[in-house]
Amino acid sequence: xxxxxxxxxxxxxxxxxxxxxxxxxxxxxxxxxxxxxxxxxxxxxxxxxxxxxxxxxxxxxxxxxxxxxxxxxxxxxxxxxxxxxxxxxxxxxxxxxxxxxxxxxxxxxxxxxxxxxxxxxxx
Numbered sequence: 001x002x003x004x005x006x007x008x009x010x011x012x013x014x015x016x017x018x019x020x021x022x023x024x025x026x027x028x029x030x031x032x033x034x035x036x037x038x039x040x041x042x043x044x045x046x047x048x049x050x051x052x053x054x055x056x057x058x059x060x061x062x063x064x065x066x067x068x069x070x071x072x073x074x075x076x077x078x079x080x081x082x083x084x085x086x087x088x089x090x091x092x093x094x095x096x097x098x099x100x101x102x103x104x105x106x107x108x109x110x111x112x113x114x115x116x117x118x119x120x121x122x123x
Contacts, residue, residue, distance in 0.1 A: 005099035006060035009091075016094040020053040023064065023094070027051035027087030031068055031079040041078050046070050051083050053091070061102070062091050065110075075115035081107060 009019045028049050035043035048069040056063045066083035068076035088104045095102065112120045
């Protein structure tokens with residue numbers, strides 16, 4: 001995002017409210033509704049969802065990390081990826097009046113444990 005948009009988010013001066021807090025809530029809600037959004041994704045009862053949005057001055061922009069946990073035979077990577085995607089789209093929606101040129105990039109799985117395919121970690 002632009003330096004001006006970054007400053008407004010950091011100062012909590014965006015007209016729509018606290019961008020980081022709202023994006024975290026949006027991501028959490030999205031994780032819980034993933035099966036409604038992704039056609040072949042199994043509906044799951046999540047035991048835990050955590051979404052963290054932080055400012056990164058080096059970008060400048062917002063970084064979002066999500067973690068999801070469930071007891072079951074399938075993984076929850078789609079729920080975590082959906083949480084991150086919707087959280088970032090929420091940032092865009094809230095700040096677009098100031099900066100329509102923002103970019104969302106590098107949404108990716110970092111780590112997965114359990115499930116039928118076992119553990120996986122990005123190098």
